[in-house]
Amino acid sequence: LIATTPALAQPQSYSQAVPALIPQPTSQHTLPNQTFTLKPWSIVGVDSSAKESRAAKKVADQLTAQLRRSTGYRLPVLPVLPGFADIRLSTNGPASLGTEGYQLRVERSTVTVTAATPEGLYRGVTTLRQLLPAKADAKTRQAGPWRIAGTTIADSPRYAYRGTMLDVSRHFFSVAEVKRYIDLASLYKLNKLHLHLSDDQGWRIQIDSWPRLTTYGGSLEVNGTPGGSYTKAQYAEIVRYAADHYMTVIPEIDTPGHTNAALASYAELNCDGVAPPLYTGTDVGFSSLCVGKDITYKFLDDVFREVSQQNPGDIVHLGGDEAHSTPHSDYLTFVPKAAALVTKQHKRVMGWQEIADTPLPAGSIAQYWGTDDERSQELARKAAAQGAKVVMSPANRAYLDMKYDESTPYGQDWAGLVDVRTAYDWNPSTLVPDLPAGAVAGVEAPIWTETLDDLDKLEYMAFPRLPGIAELGWSQASALDWTAYKGRLGAQGSRWDELSVNFYRAPEIDWH
Numbered sequence: 001l002i003a004t005t006p007a008l009a010q011p012q013s014y015s016q017a018v019p020a021l022i023p024q025p026t027s028q029h030t031l032p033n034q035t036f037t038l039k040p041w042s043i044v045g046v047d048s049s050a051k052e053s054r055a056a057k058k059v060a061d062q063l064t065a066q067l068r069r070s071t072g073y074r075l076p077v078l079p080v081l082p083g084f085a086d087i088r089l090s091t092n093g094p095a096s097l098g099t100e101g102y103q104l105r106v107e108r109s110t111v112t113v114t115a116a117t118p119e120g121l122y123r124g125v126t127t128l129r130q131l132l133p134a135k136a137d138a139k140t141r142q143a144g145p146w147r148i149a150g151t152t153i154a155d156s157p158r159y160a161y162r163g164t165m166l167d168v169s170r171h172f173f174s175v176a177e178v179k180r181y182i183d184l185a186s187l188y189k190l191n192k193l194h195l196h197l198s199d200d201q202g203w204r205i206q207i208d209s210w211p212r213l214t215t216y217g218g219s220l221e222v223n224g225t226p227g228g229s230y231t232k233a234q235y236a237e238i239v240r241y242a243a244d245h246y247m248t249v250i251p252e253i254d255t256p257g258h259t260n261a262a263l264a265s266y267a268e269l270n271c272d273g274v275a276p277p278l279y280t281g282t283d284v285g286f287s288s289l290c291v292g293k294d295i296t297y298k299f300l301d302d303v304f305r306e307v308s309q310q311n312p313g314d315i316v317h318l319g320g321d322e323a324h325s326t327p328h329s330d331y332l333t334f335v336p337k338a339a340a341l342v343t344k345q346h347k348r349v350m351g352w353q354e355i356a357d358t359p360l361p362a363g364s365i366a367q368y369w370g371t372d373d374e375r376s377q378e379l380a381r382k383a384a385a386q387g388a389k390v391v392m393s394p395a396n397r398a399y400l401d402m403k404y405d406e407s408t409p410y411g412q413d414w415a416g417l418v419d420v421r422t423a424y425d426w427n428p429s430t431l432v433p434d435l436p437a438g439a440v441a442g443v444e445a446p447i448w449t450e451t452l453d454d455l456d457k458l459e460y461m462a463f464p465r466l467p468g469i470a471e472l473g474w475s476q477a478s479a480l481d482w483t484a485y486k487g488r489l490g491a492q493g494s495r496w497d498e499l500s501v502n503f504y505r506a507p508e509i510d511w512h
Protein backbone atom coordinates (compact mmCIF):
# COMPACT_ATOMS: atom_id res chain seq x y z
CA LEU A 1 0.00 0.00 0.00
CA ILE A 2 1.37 3.32 -0.97
CA ALA A 3 0.05 6.08 1.19
CA THR A 4 0.23 9.45 -0.38
CA THR A 5 1.21 12.14 2.01
CA PRO A 6 -1.04 15.12 1.56
CA ALA A 7 0.91 18.27 0.89
CA LEU A 8 1.57 19.85 4.24
CA ALA A 9 -0.85 22.67 4.59
CA GLN A 10 0.59 25.82 6.10
CA PRO A 11 -0.54 25.51 9.73
CA GLN A 12 -3.31 27.97 10.47
CA SER A 13 -1.35 29.59 13.27
CA TYR A 14 1.66 30.34 11.08
CA SER A 15 0.58 33.77 9.92
CA GLN A 16 -0.32 34.70 13.50
CA ALA A 17 3.07 33.52 14.71
CA VAL A 18 4.89 35.80 12.29
CA PRO A 19 3.69 39.27 13.21
CA ALA A 20 3.03 41.70 10.39
CA LEU A 21 5.43 44.59 10.80
CA ILE A 22 5.59 47.90 8.94
CA PRO A 23 8.24 48.83 8.02
CA GLN A 24 9.56 45.34 7.35
CA PRO A 25 12.73 44.85 9.45
CA THR A 26 16.10 43.98 7.95
CA SER A 27 15.89 40.48 9.34
CA GLN A 28 13.32 38.60 11.35
CA HIS A 29 13.24 34.98 12.44
CA THR A 30 10.73 33.07 14.50
CA LEU A 31 11.79 31.34 17.69
CA PRO A 32 9.45 28.34 17.86
CA ASN A 33 7.85 27.54 21.22
CA GLN A 34 9.04 30.78 22.76
CA THR A 35 5.87 32.75 23.31
CA PHE A 36 6.27 35.58 25.82
CA THR A 37 3.30 36.58 27.97
CA LEU A 38 3.10 39.94 29.70
CA LYS A 39 1.94 39.42 33.30
CA PRO A 40 0.28 41.71 35.85
CA TRP A 41 3.56 41.69 37.78
CA SER A 42 5.89 42.18 34.80
CA ILE A 43 8.73 44.64 35.24
CA VAL A 44 10.37 46.84 32.63
CA GLY A 45 14.10 47.31 33.10
CA VAL A 46 16.20 50.05 31.53
CA ASP A 47 19.88 49.50 31.07
CA SER A 48 21.79 52.56 29.91
CA SER A 49 24.83 54.68 30.57
CA ALA A 50 24.40 57.56 33.00
CA LYS A 51 24.52 59.98 30.09
CA GLU A 52 21.61 58.36 28.31
CA SER A 53 19.57 57.24 31.28
CA ARG A 54 17.00 60.03 31.17
CA ALA A 55 16.28 59.61 27.48
CA ALA A 56 16.19 55.81 27.74
CA LYS A 57 13.88 55.98 30.75
CA LYS A 58 11.57 58.26 28.78
CA VAL A 59 11.31 55.70 25.99
CA ALA A 60 10.37 53.09 28.58
CA ASP A 61 7.84 55.46 30.13
CA GLN A 62 6.19 56.12 26.75
CA LEU A 63 5.81 52.37 26.18
CA THR A 64 4.48 51.61 29.64
CA ALA A 65 2.12 54.59 29.68
CA GLN A 66 0.24 53.04 26.77
CA LEU A 67 0.48 49.46 28.02
CA ARG A 68 -0.82 50.45 31.47
CA ARG A 69 -3.89 51.96 29.80
CA SER A 70 -4.70 48.86 27.77
CA THR A 71 -3.58 46.08 30.13
CA GLY A 72 -4.31 47.68 33.48
CA TYR A 73 -0.99 46.27 34.76
CA ARG A 74 1.38 48.32 36.90
CA LEU A 75 4.49 47.74 34.75
CA PRO A 76 7.03 49.53 36.92
CA VAL A 77 10.12 50.88 35.12
CA LEU A 78 13.34 50.16 36.99
CA PRO A 79 17.06 50.33 36.31
CA VAL A 80 17.78 46.84 35.02
CA LEU A 81 19.22 44.22 37.34
CA PRO A 82 20.80 41.24 35.60
CA GLY A 83 18.28 38.45 35.07
CA PHE A 84 15.50 40.44 36.65
CA ALA A 85 13.26 42.44 34.33
CA ASP A 86 10.74 40.83 31.98
CA ILE A 87 11.09 43.55 29.32
CA ARG A 88 14.68 44.77 29.07
CA LEU A 89 15.45 47.95 27.21
CA SER A 90 19.13 48.64 26.71
CA THR A 91 21.08 51.43 25.07
CA ASN A 92 24.35 49.65 25.80
CA GLY A 93 24.39 47.77 22.49
CA PRO A 94 27.39 47.90 20.14
CA ALA A 95 27.99 51.09 18.14
CA SER A 96 27.73 48.91 15.02
CA LEU A 97 23.93 49.08 15.44
CA GLY A 98 24.11 52.72 14.31
CA THR A 99 22.05 55.65 15.59
CA GLU A 100 18.67 54.17 14.72
CA GLY A 101 19.38 50.44 14.60
CA TYR A 102 18.30 47.92 17.23
CA GLN A 103 17.96 44.24 17.97
CA LEU A 104 14.88 42.71 19.46
CA ARG A 105 14.54 39.27 20.97
CA VAL A 106 11.33 37.72 22.27
CA GLU A 107 11.72 34.57 24.35
CA ARG A 108 9.46 32.72 26.76
CA SER A 109 10.59 34.67 29.81
CA THR A 110 11.95 37.94 28.44
CA VAL A 111 11.73 40.54 25.73
CA THR A 112 14.98 42.38 25.06
CA VAL A 113 15.43 45.48 22.92
CA THR A 114 19.07 46.47 22.45
CA ALA A 115 20.28 49.64 20.75
CA ALA A 116 23.33 51.88 20.82
CA THR A 117 21.33 55.07 21.45
CA PRO A 118 17.98 56.12 22.95
CA GLU A 119 16.84 56.83 19.38
CA GLY A 120 17.59 53.26 18.33
CA LEU A 121 15.78 52.06 21.43
CA TYR A 122 12.77 54.16 20.45
CA ARG A 123 12.70 52.61 16.97
CA GLY A 124 12.89 49.15 18.53
CA VAL A 125 10.03 49.94 20.88
CA THR A 126 7.82 50.94 17.93
CA THR A 127 8.47 47.43 16.60
CA LEU A 128 7.64 45.92 19.98
CA ARG A 129 4.31 47.76 19.97
CA GLN A 130 3.42 46.16 16.64
CA LEU A 131 4.38 42.72 17.95
CA LEU A 132 1.78 43.01 20.71
CA PRO A 133 -1.90 42.34 19.96
CA ALA A 134 -3.68 45.34 18.38
CA LYS A 135 -5.75 45.85 21.52
CA ALA A 136 -2.51 46.87 23.31
CA ASP A 137 -3.06 50.21 21.54
CA ALA A 138 -6.54 50.60 23.08
CA LYS A 139 -7.40 53.64 25.17
CA THR A 140 -9.16 51.61 27.85
CA ARG A 141 -8.47 48.41 29.74
CA GLN A 142 -8.83 45.21 27.71
CA ALA A 143 -8.73 41.54 28.59
CA GLY A 144 -5.47 39.68 27.92
CA PRO A 145 -3.69 37.43 27.30
CA TRP A 146 -0.85 39.71 26.16
CA ARG A 147 1.26 37.35 24.13
CA ILE A 148 4.14 37.93 21.77
CA ALA A 149 5.36 35.12 19.54
CA GLY A 150 9.06 34.29 19.91
CA THR A 151 11.23 36.12 17.41
CA THR A 152 14.61 37.68 16.81
CA ILE A 153 14.86 40.88 14.82
CA ALA A 154 17.87 42.88 13.64
CA ASP A 155 16.97 46.17 12.06
CA SER A 156 18.32 49.48 10.81
CA PRO A 157 17.13 52.03 8.23
CA ARG A 158 17.91 52.18 4.53
CA TYR A 159 17.77 56.03 4.48
CA ALA A 160 18.56 58.66 7.09
CA TYR A 161 15.79 60.99 5.86
CA ARG A 162 12.26 59.64 6.27
CA GLY A 163 9.74 62.39 6.45
CA THR A 164 6.26 63.68 6.05
CA MET A 165 5.24 67.28 5.37
CA LEU A 166 2.18 68.96 6.77
CA ASP A 167 0.86 72.11 5.06
CA VAL A 168 -0.44 74.21 7.96
CA SER A 169 -0.72 77.29 5.73
CA ARG A 170 -3.60 76.48 3.37
CA HIS A 171 -5.52 75.22 6.38
CA PHE A 172 -4.23 75.81 9.87
CA PHE A 173 -3.84 72.88 12.26
CA SER A 174 -3.67 73.34 16.02
CA VAL A 175 -0.85 72.14 18.24
CA ALA A 176 -3.04 69.24 19.40
CA GLU A 177 -3.73 68.23 15.79
CA VAL A 178 -0.04 68.37 14.87
CA LYS A 179 0.74 66.22 17.92
CA ARG A 180 -1.77 63.63 16.79
CA TYR A 181 -0.14 63.58 13.36
CA ILE A 182 3.26 63.07 15.06
CA ASP A 183 1.82 60.21 17.14
CA LEU A 184 0.69 58.39 14.01
CA ALA A 185 3.71 59.14 11.80
CA SER A 186 6.21 58.09 14.46
CA LEU A 187 4.59 54.64 14.71
CA TYR A 188 6.13 53.91 11.31
CA LYS A 189 9.63 55.13 12.18
CA LEU A 190 9.44 58.42 10.27
CA ASN A 191 12.06 60.80 11.65
CA LYS A 192 11.37 64.16 9.97
CA LEU A 193 8.36 66.44 10.29
CA HIS A 194 8.50 69.11 7.60
CA LEU A 195 6.11 71.95 8.46
CA HIS A 196 5.04 74.17 5.55
CA LEU A 197 4.69 77.30 7.69
CA SER A 198 4.03 80.01 5.12
CA ASP A 199 2.27 80.35 1.83
CA ASP A 200 -0.06 82.70 -0.03
CA GLN A 201 -2.96 81.87 2.26
CA GLY A 202 -1.32 82.26 5.67
CA TRP A 203 1.79 82.82 7.76
CA ARG A 204 1.76 80.46 10.73
CA ILE A 205 4.82 81.07 12.92
CA GLN A 206 5.37 84.05 15.20
CA ILE A 207 8.25 86.33 14.16
CA ASP A 208 8.86 88.98 16.82
CA SER A 209 10.60 91.41 14.46
CA TRP A 210 7.74 91.26 11.92
CA PRO A 211 4.64 90.78 14.08
CA ARG A 212 2.02 91.48 11.40
CA LEU A 213 3.04 88.27 9.62
CA THR A 214 0.90 86.37 12.07
CA THR A 215 -1.51 88.96 13.49
CA TYR A 216 -2.66 89.85 9.97
CA GLY A 217 -0.95 87.42 7.59
CA GLY A 218 -2.05 84.43 9.64
CA SER A 219 -5.62 85.49 10.24
CA LEU A 220 -7.32 83.55 7.43
CA GLU A 221 -6.98 80.31 5.49
CA VAL A 222 -8.40 78.77 2.29
CA ASN A 223 -12.10 79.61 1.83
CA GLY A 224 -11.81 82.57 4.20
CA THR A 225 -12.34 80.70 7.45
CA PRO A 226 -10.30 81.93 10.45
CA GLY A 227 -6.67 80.79 10.23
CA GLY A 228 -4.22 80.89 13.11
CA SER A 229 -0.57 80.71 13.94
CA TYR A 230 1.81 79.26 16.51
CA THR A 231 3.25 81.49 19.20
CA LYS A 232 6.87 80.79 20.03
CA ALA A 233 5.76 78.81 23.08
CA GLN A 234 3.34 76.73 21.03
CA TYR A 235 5.91 76.12 18.34
CA ALA A 236 8.42 75.04 20.99
CA GLU A 237 5.81 72.59 22.26
CA ILE A 238 5.55 71.03 18.79
CA VAL A 239 9.34 70.80 18.48
CA ARG A 240 9.60 69.17 21.90
CA TYR A 241 6.78 66.72 21.22
CA ALA A 242 8.35 65.78 17.90
CA ALA A 243 11.71 65.27 19.62
CA ASP A 244 10.07 63.00 22.20
CA HIS A 245 8.92 60.90 19.23
CA TYR A 246 12.37 61.09 17.64
CA MET A 247 11.19 63.30 14.80
CA THR A 248 13.10 66.45 13.83
CA VAL A 249 11.05 69.42 12.71
CA ILE A 250 12.09 70.97 9.40
CA PRO A 251 10.55 74.45 9.18
CA GLU A 252 9.71 75.74 5.71
CA ILE A 253 9.40 79.41 4.89
CA ASP A 254 8.41 79.34 1.23
CA THR A 255 10.23 81.94 -0.94
CA PRO A 256 10.31 83.83 -3.29
CA GLY A 257 6.87 82.68 -4.51
CA HIS A 258 4.03 81.50 -2.28
CA THR A 259 4.48 84.70 -0.29
CA ASN A 260 1.18 86.57 -0.55
CA ALA A 261 0.54 86.40 3.21
CA ALA A 262 3.85 88.20 3.88
CA LEU A 263 3.34 90.69 1.04
CA ALA A 264 -0.16 91.48 2.35
CA SER A 265 1.21 92.07 5.86
CA TYR A 266 3.99 94.51 4.87
CA ALA A 267 3.53 96.89 1.95
CA GLU A 268 7.28 97.64 1.85
CA LEU A 269 8.04 94.06 0.78
CA ASN A 270 6.26 94.68 -2.53
CA CYS A 271 8.12 96.12 -5.52
CA ASP A 272 5.36 98.71 -5.98
CA GLY A 273 5.04 99.37 -2.24
CA VAL A 274 1.37 98.37 -2.29
CA ALA A 275 0.16 95.52 -0.11
CA PRO A 276 -2.16 93.07 -1.88
CA PRO A 277 -5.24 91.79 -0.06
CA LEU A 278 -5.15 88.52 1.87
CA TYR A 279 -5.73 85.53 -0.37
CA THR A 280 -8.06 82.63 0.39
CA GLY A 281 -8.21 80.87 -2.98
CA THR A 282 -6.08 77.93 -4.15
CA ASP A 283 -4.16 79.25 -7.16
CA VAL A 284 -0.37 79.01 -7.12
CA GLY A 285 2.40 81.01 -8.75
CA PHE A 286 1.03 84.57 -8.56
CA SER A 287 3.10 86.10 -5.74
CA SER A 288 6.78 86.98 -5.43
CA LEU A 289 9.07 88.71 -3.01
CA CYS A 290 10.76 91.75 -4.55
CA VAL A 291 14.18 90.40 -5.55
CA GLY A 292 15.71 93.84 -6.19
CA LYS A 293 14.85 95.43 -2.84
CA ASP A 294 17.28 95.39 0.11
CA ILE A 295 14.45 95.09 2.59
CA THR A 296 13.64 91.65 1.17
CA TYR A 297 16.95 90.35 2.54
CA LYS A 298 16.62 92.23 5.83
CA PHE A 299 13.24 90.52 6.16
CA LEU A 300 14.62 87.06 5.36
CA ASP A 301 17.62 87.57 7.63
CA ASP A 302 15.25 88.28 10.52
CA VAL A 303 12.90 85.44 9.64
CA PHE A 304 15.61 82.79 9.17
CA ARG A 305 17.33 83.94 12.38
CA GLU A 306 14.18 83.67 14.48
CA VAL A 307 13.09 80.43 12.83
CA SER A 308 16.55 78.93 13.29
CA GLN A 309 16.53 79.88 16.97
CA GLN A 310 13.29 77.98 17.38
CA ASN A 311 14.50 74.83 15.63
CA PRO A 312 17.23 72.64 17.08
CA GLY A 313 17.33 70.59 13.86
CA ASP A 314 20.05 71.42 11.36
CA ILE A 315 17.84 71.96 8.28
CA VAL A 316 15.82 75.02 7.22
CA HIS A 317 13.64 74.74 4.09
CA LEU A 318 13.41 77.91 2.00
CA GLY A 319 10.79 76.66 -0.46
CA GLY A 320 11.77 77.85 -3.92
CA ASP A 321 8.92 76.10 -5.75
CA GLU A 322 6.62 77.40 -8.47
CA ALA A 323 8.06 80.93 -8.54
CA HIS A 324 6.09 81.61 -11.72
CA SER A 325 5.85 85.36 -11.01
CA THR A 326 9.57 85.76 -10.39
CA PRO A 327 11.55 86.39 -13.61
CA HIS A 328 14.00 83.49 -13.95
CA SER A 329 17.05 85.74 -13.84
CA ASP A 330 15.69 87.18 -10.57
CA TYR A 331 15.16 83.66 -9.26
CA LEU A 332 18.79 82.82 -9.99
CA THR A 333 19.84 85.93 -8.07
CA PHE A 334 17.47 85.35 -5.21
CA VAL A 335 18.04 81.72 -4.20
CA PRO A 336 21.80 82.00 -3.47
CA LYS A 337 21.18 85.14 -1.41
CA ALA A 338 18.39 83.50 0.57
CA ALA A 339 20.47 80.32 0.96
CA ALA A 340 23.36 82.37 2.39
CA LEU A 341 21.01 83.75 5.04
CA VAL A 342 20.16 80.17 6.04
CA THR A 343 23.78 79.02 6.22
CA LYS A 344 24.58 82.18 8.20
CA GLN A 345 22.41 80.60 10.92
CA HIS A 346 24.51 77.41 10.70
CA LYS A 347 21.67 75.50 9.09
CA ARG A 348 21.65 73.32 6.01
CA VAL A 349 19.57 74.57 3.10
CA MET A 350 16.67 72.52 1.89
CA GLY A 351 14.40 73.57 -0.96
CA TRP A 352 12.10 72.21 -3.64
CA GLN A 353 13.84 70.84 -6.74
CA GLU A 354 13.84 74.20 -8.60
CA ILE A 355 16.66 75.45 -6.34
CA ALA A 356 19.03 73.03 -8.11
CA ASP A 357 19.12 75.51 -11.00
CA THR A 358 21.23 77.77 -8.77
CA PRO A 359 24.57 77.16 -7.00
CA LEU A 360 23.84 75.56 -3.64
CA PRO A 361 25.86 75.75 -0.43
CA ALA A 362 27.58 72.56 0.76
CA GLY A 363 25.22 70.20 2.56
CA SER A 364 22.08 71.32 0.72
CA ILE A 365 19.08 69.11 0.03
CA ALA A 366 16.80 69.37 -3.01
CA GLN A 367 13.32 67.92 -2.73
CA TYR A 368 12.16 66.18 -5.90
CA TRP A 369 8.44 66.60 -6.55
CA GLY A 370 8.35 65.59 -10.19
CA THR A 371 6.01 63.20 -11.96
CA ASP A 372 8.55 61.25 -14.04
CA ASP A 373 8.99 64.33 -16.26
CA GLU A 374 12.31 65.16 -17.91
CA ARG A 375 12.63 68.63 -16.41
CA SER A 376 12.26 67.41 -12.82
CA GLN A 377 14.66 64.54 -13.40
CA GLU A 378 17.17 66.99 -14.84
CA LEU A 379 16.88 69.16 -11.72
CA ALA A 380 17.49 66.15 -9.48
CA ARG A 381 20.64 65.31 -11.44
CA LYS A 382 21.72 68.96 -11.28
CA ALA A 383 21.38 68.87 -7.51
CA ALA A 384 23.45 65.68 -7.25
CA ALA A 385 26.07 67.01 -9.66
CA GLN A 386 26.81 69.86 -7.28
CA GLY A 387 27.01 67.55 -4.27
CA ALA A 388 23.53 68.17 -2.87
CA LYS A 389 21.38 65.35 -1.57
CA VAL A 390 17.96 64.60 -2.99
CA VAL A 391 14.83 63.76 -1.02
CA MET A 392 12.21 61.94 -3.06
CA SER A 393 8.63 63.22 -2.97
CA PRO A 394 7.34 62.32 -6.45
CA ALA A 395 3.92 63.96 -6.66
CA ASN A 396 2.37 61.05 -8.55
CA ARG A 397 3.37 58.62 -5.77
CA ALA A 398 4.22 60.36 -2.52
CA TYR A 399 1.70 63.25 -2.43
CA LEU A 400 -0.84 62.33 0.19
CA ASP A 401 -3.26 64.99 -1.03
CA MET A 402 -3.80 63.19 -4.34
CA LYS A 403 -7.11 61.32 -4.58
CA TYR A 404 -6.98 57.50 -4.33
CA ASP A 405 -9.52 57.16 -7.15
CA GLU A 406 -12.27 59.22 -8.81
CA SER A 407 -14.59 58.67 -5.87
CA THR A 408 -12.26 60.11 -3.20
CA PRO A 409 -14.35 62.95 -1.71
CA TYR A 410 -11.50 65.47 -1.38
CA GLY A 411 -7.90 65.93 -2.42
CA GLN A 412 -6.52 66.85 -5.83
CA ASP A 413 -5.67 64.95 -9.00
CA TRP A 414 -3.25 67.17 -10.92
CA ALA A 415 -0.48 64.58 -10.47
CA GLY A 416 -2.86 61.69 -11.12
CA LEU A 417 -4.80 59.30 -8.94
CA VAL A 418 -2.55 57.62 -6.37
CA ASP A 419 -3.86 54.31 -5.10
CA VAL A 420 -2.19 52.39 -2.27
CA ARG A 421 -0.08 50.31 -4.60
CA THR A 422 1.12 53.29 -6.65
CA ALA A 423 2.21 55.05 -3.46
CA TYR A 424 4.22 51.99 -2.38
CA ASP A 425 5.49 50.29 -5.51
CA TRP A 426 8.63 52.28 -6.46
CA ASN A 427 12.27 52.50 -5.52
CA PRO A 428 13.54 55.87 -4.25
CA SER A 429 17.10 55.20 -5.41
CA THR A 430 16.23 54.33 -9.02
CA LEU A 431 13.17 56.49 -9.66
CA VAL A 432 15.21 59.19 -11.39
CA PRO A 433 17.39 57.66 -14.11
CA ASP A 434 21.13 58.33 -13.90
CA LEU A 435 21.04 59.76 -10.43
CA PRO A 436 24.30 58.68 -8.76
CA ALA A 437 24.04 56.07 -6.04
CA GLY A 438 24.24 57.77 -2.69
CA ALA A 439 22.62 61.01 -3.87
CA VAL A 440 19.26 60.03 -2.42
CA ALA A 441 18.97 60.97 1.25
CA GLY A 442 15.52 59.49 1.59
CA VAL A 443 11.82 60.02 1.07
CA GLU A 444 9.10 62.38 2.20
CA ALA A 445 5.33 62.27 1.85
CA PRO A 446 3.84 65.78 1.74
CA ILE A 447 0.21 66.45 2.56
CA TRP A 448 -0.99 69.72 1.05
CA THR A 449 -4.18 71.02 2.57
CA GLU A 450 -6.05 73.15 0.03
CA THR A 451 -8.96 70.68 0.27
CA LEU A 452 -8.25 69.26 3.72
CA ASP A 453 -9.63 71.34 6.57
CA ASP A 454 -9.69 68.91 9.46
CA LEU A 455 -7.85 66.03 11.08
CA ASP A 456 -10.32 63.39 9.88
CA LYS A 457 -9.58 64.32 6.28
CA LEU A 458 -5.82 64.37 6.91
CA GLU A 459 -5.99 60.89 8.41
CA TYR A 460 -8.13 59.62 5.54
CA MET A 461 -5.57 60.77 2.98
CA ALA A 462 -2.47 59.73 4.97
CA PHE A 463 -3.73 56.29 5.97
CA PRO A 464 -3.07 53.81 4.49
CA ARG A 465 -0.52 55.47 2.16
CA LEU A 466 1.88 57.04 4.68
CA PRO A 467 3.05 53.68 6.14
CA GLY A 468 4.01 52.62 2.60
CA ILE A 469 6.25 55.66 2.14
CA ALA A 470 7.67 55.00 5.61
CA GLU A 471 8.54 51.46 4.55
CA LEU A 472 10.25 52.75 1.38
CA GLY A 473 12.35 54.94 3.64
CA TRP A 474 13.24 52.32 6.23
CA SER A 475 13.26 48.83 4.69
CA GLN A 476 15.94 47.40 2.45
CA ALA A 477 15.18 47.40 -1.27
CA SER A 478 15.17 43.58 -1.23
CA ALA A 479 12.26 43.60 1.24
CA LEU A 480 9.97 45.72 -0.91
CA ASP A 481 7.23 43.58 -2.38
CA TRP A 482 3.67 44.72 -2.99
CA THR A 483 1.99 41.37 -2.38
CA ALA A 484 3.75 40.80 0.93
CA TYR A 485 3.28 44.42 1.95
CA LYS A 486 -0.42 44.31 1.18
CA GLY A 487 -0.83 41.41 3.60
CA ARG A 488 1.08 43.22 6.34
CA LEU A 489 -0.87 46.42 5.72
CA GLY A 490 -4.20 44.66 6.25
CA ALA A 491 -3.17 43.81 9.79
CA GLN A 492 -2.74 47.51 10.64
CA GLY A 493 -6.49 48.02 10.30
CA SER A 494 -7.30 46.68 13.76
CA ARG A 495 -4.59 48.92 15.27
CA TRP A 496 -6.02 51.97 13.52
CA ASP A 497 -9.45 51.05 14.84
CA GLU A 498 -8.01 51.01 18.38
CA LEU A 499 -6.34 54.36 17.75
CA SER A 500 -9.52 55.78 16.13
CA VAL A 501 -7.65 56.57 12.92
CA ASN A 502 -10.06 57.63 10.18
CA PHE A 503 -8.34 55.55 7.51
CA TYR A 504 -9.50 54.83 3.97
CA ARG A 505 -10.46 51.17 3.77
CA ALA A 506 -8.97 50.65 0.32
CA PRO A 507 -10.96 47.76 -1.18
CA GLU A 508 -7.86 46.00 -2.53
CA ILE A 509 -6.59 45.45 1.02
CA ASP A 510 -7.88 42.65 3.22
CA TRP A 511 -8.38 44.61 6.44
CA HIS A 512 -8.38 42.71 9.70
Ligand code: TNX
Pocket residue numbers: 284321322352369395399401412448449450
Ligand atom coordinates in the same frame (compact mmCIF):
# COMPACT_ATOMS: atom_id res chain seq x y z
C1 TNX B 1 2.17 71.90 -5.79
S1 TNX B 1 4.56 70.65 -5.08
C2 TNX B 1 2.73 72.70 -4.81
C3 TNX B 1 1.91 73.16 -3.71
C4 TNX B 1 0.50 72.68 -3.82
C5 TNX B 1 0.48 71.24 -4.29
C6 TNX B 1 -0.89 70.64 -4.31
C7 TNX B 1 4.98 72.02 -4.68
C8 TNX B 1 6.37 72.17 -4.33
N1 TNX B 1 4.06 73.00 -4.71
O1 TNX B 1 1.94 74.57 -3.64
O2 TNX B 1 -0.09 72.78 -2.57
O3 TNX B 1 1.02 71.21 -5.57
O4 TNX B 1 -0.85 69.29 -4.60
